[in-house]
Amino acid sequence: MLSPDTPISELQGIGPVRRAAFEKLGIFIAKDLIMHFPRGYQHRGDVKKLSEAQFEENSAFILTVGTIPRTETISRQKRMSLTKFNAFDESGKVSVVFFNRPYLSRDRIFEVGSRYRFYGKLTKYNNRLTLNSPIFEPYKEGIPLPEFVPIYPLTAGLKQKFTASCIEGVISSFERNPILYETIPEYIRRKAGICSFIEAARAIHFPKSYEDIEKGRRYFVFSELLSFALCIEAIKTDNRNFEHNVAVFKKTKQLADEFASSLSFTLTGAQKKAISNISADLSSGNRMDRLIYGDVGSGKTVCAVAAAYMAAKNGWQTAFLVPTEVLAAQHYSNIEPMLAKAGIKTALLTGSVKPSQKKIIYHGIEGGDIDVCIGTHALLSEGVGFKRLGLTITDEQHRFGVRQRSTLTQQTLHDISPHILVMSATPIPRTLALIIYGDLKSSAIDELPPGRQKVDTFVVNSGYHERLISFIKKLTAEGQQVYVICPAVGTLTDELSEEDLVGGDIIPFPESIDSPRDGLGELKSAVRYGQTLQEELPELKIGILHGKMSSAEKDRVMSSFASGETQVLVATTVIEVGIDVPNATLMIIENAERFGLSQLHQLRGRVGRGKLKSYCVLVSDTKSETAVRRLNIMKETNDGFKIAETDLNMRGPGEFLPRRDGSAMQHGISDFGLTLSTDTETLYLAMNLARELLAYDPKLEKPENKLLGKEIQHKLNSNIAALN
Secondary structure, eight states, X not given: OOOTTOXXXXXXXXXXXXXXXXXXXXXXXXXXXXXXXXXXXXXXXXXXXXXXXXXXXXXXXXXXXXXXXXXXEXXXXXXXXXXXXXXXXXXXXXXXXXXSOTHHHXXXXXXXXXEEEEEEEEEEETTEEEEESOEEEEOBTTBOOOSEEEEOOXXXXXXXXXXXXXXXXXXXXXXXXXXXXXXXXXXXXXXXXXXXXXXXXXXXXXXXXXXXXXXXXHHHHHHHHHHHHHHHHHHHHHHHHHGGGBOOOOSHHHXXXXXXXXXXXXXXXXXHHHHHHHHHHHTSSSOOEEEEEEOTTSOHHHHHHHHHHHXXXXXXXXXXXXXXXXXXXXXXXXXXXXXXXXXXXXXXXXXXXXXXXXXXXXXXXXXXXOSEEEESGGGGSTTOOBSSEEEEEEESGGGSOHHHHHHHHTOBSSSOBOEEEEEEOOOOOHHHHHHHTTTSEEEEXXXXXXXXXXXXXXXXXXXXXXXXXXXXXXXXXXXXXXXXXXXXXXXXXXXXXXXXXXXXXXXXXXXXXXXXXXXXXXXXXXXXXXXXXXXXXXXXXXXXXXXXXXXXXXXXXXXXXXXXXXXXXXXXXXXXXXXXXXXXXXXXXXXGGGSOXXXXXXXXXXXXXXXXXXXXXXXXXXXXXXXXXXXXXXXXXXXXHHHHHHHHHHHOGGGTXXXXXXXXXXXXXXXXXXXXXXXXXXXXXXXXXXXXXXXXXXXXXXXXXXXXXXXXXXXXXXXXXXXX
């Protein structure tokens, strides 16, 4: 009998090649298969007559084969062939055509008089009805075919039917003894109004109705929210364990006012409110755990510096953790002069700092001479020990796990618990902030500083390429710089099986970015596109940046761009969390339909950071109405919070929640279901039931709660994406 932890290599039909393909999708054990949700469904049960179907719209037909299939070669050089035959129903006949599938006639798959259910797009060619490369299944009266067919995210080496059969096998095995696999206690399910795990798995993978889809979705949304709420409560409990001896801060309001008056500019209302929140937290007697989030350029860093100022004036040190060396250096160059005039000493600690200099910095930290240390992961290394660490600040906190954040708070030579401040440059709706950062109080910086440049945004198709090349030449001739963003590192054409490329419209689950089938051949890769641009613009220095490069390579390329040596930077979304390059005035995003609104807005925020007029050009050949509507929203507004709310409503939360490998979720159910914006009630229900459950069984060790307790402990130990 299968257990949830049975390795997939032990399942029938999964050898080394398929196992590697599944592992590429994050599927390692039997339960992972069940949690690999469809990205949509084909509704093949809605059968139409030929006379009823709309052209260019996917439909299902029950047709009888009328002629023997014949294959003809249409290009010997390219080895292309055409197999076709006639089929009919009571309303008319159609020519069924397949490309490069000669075995259909050779192996006599279609016998005259046999009946099949076909699913595909009806077109008209030479005044004749044609059905091109449809999906087909044998049809017999009295033997039902599935109405809803799941469509899964795939990778090379996997097929839809095989993936579905593996999932069906696991569900069937689990159904023999469902109680063994249910983590949510029955009384909690009753209060939440949800079905069992096995019922939900069957309903979501192999639904018979829209009601089944919703039933399955509701279970898994609630399950994830409950798990998340329990994890958050566990972290809060850990936090409270530290709070017995927190760093004491005095006169914080007076110090906040003193800091503000020392600045050469006026703080915005949102910044003043955030600093006031920080001031109140620091003087409350409890440990501060606060998030500051908002748009790129909204002034979050100044709020963090205000906290560091209050810490230094109270005799405490600050550790400021930053994800990249280039960003750390930029923070240091901005922050050091701001604090130096108040007699506060700041240091920069990164991997590239020479060993001799590191020793000096270590000594200064340990001796208390350095008040604020800005650094990368080097701050987490063994040799770092603060004399009086009173505050930790983490920039772009989703790039660091909870365990790393915890390590930073323990980099102290005393038993005092430092206060915690984290920052994120993602403007997100309040509901999502509560979920992603549930263990933190939050301050939204929803107001941009005066004088911040509005970036003009345009949506064009690939036919504008030559004009964009001319525009790049014009701007770089004037000494300005350009970003070009591509969705891929190399080519994605080998990432999808042929079966995933055929078929057509699916019922989206959730509605996400365009299907990977749409325009696959035109998908731009940073490496190839950068090489092409270098050929088109030989007089310019063009840099290429992507996530598969080493940290040292990334820093070298970004430093070259920041210094102005590189004029055009072709990159993947690795530059989302980037550096200020005031000279960069043009952002071109290829295959813009591949990105969510919030991601596009983040990328756009890389320009318009200086005094020069800036532009963002979204390049897309998409025909999807949803994608076109989304791109047009980018033209209409620069308000990050409005964009984030729209993105959440249209796409669900996948854009905001990273996978375990750090990449954004793009297909299938995200960790928190379909439309989180409408699941607020479920969120609060899950949080209330989590508190109720822990009040009754704090360690989740009662028999009925043991499986849930094991799952929560596993998630905490694994430091999964929802808590990153």
